[in-house]
Amino acid sequence: MANPMRGEVEIVLDGQPHIARLTLGALAQLEARLAEGSLADLVRRLEEGRFSSGDIVAVLVAGLRGGGWGGSAEDLLEQQIEGGPLAGARAAAQLIALAFRDVT
Incomplete structure (x- = not known):
């Protein structure tokens, strides 16, 4: 079960639940993969x-990957996200929101 206080979101792939969270390492990998090159640009686009x-x-x-999954983008594209593309988009937005929330 995902813990939002830890920045976790549950994503079900091919019927198997997975925990996702944007750790610092995951954020660094994400930033490296972005076409515009920064997380601020991604947040603005979202x-x-x-x-x-x-x-x-x-x-x-x-x-x-921040939650321990060992797959790649190609692996994800071959799997069914429970709830379809809209659920995937919601999970992505939730991950970003949780990673940059102010907890003070």
């Missing part, structure tokens, strides 16, 4: 609704 499916895949892969 807020403005200008994100691509590639952005969603990159966030999900980074989060899943």
Whole structure:
């Protein structure tokens, strides 16, 4: 079960639940994969609704890897996300929101 206080989101792939979270290492990997090159640009695109499916895949892969999953973007593309593409987009947005929330 995911713990949002730890920045965790549950993502079900091919019927198997996985915990995703954007650790510092996962964020560094995500930033390296972004076309625009910064997390601030990605957050801005998400807020403005200008994100691509590639952005969603990159966030999900980074989060899943931060949660211990060993797969790649290609692996994720071959799996069924429970709830479909919209659930994937929601999980990606939730991961970003939890990673940058102010807990003070």
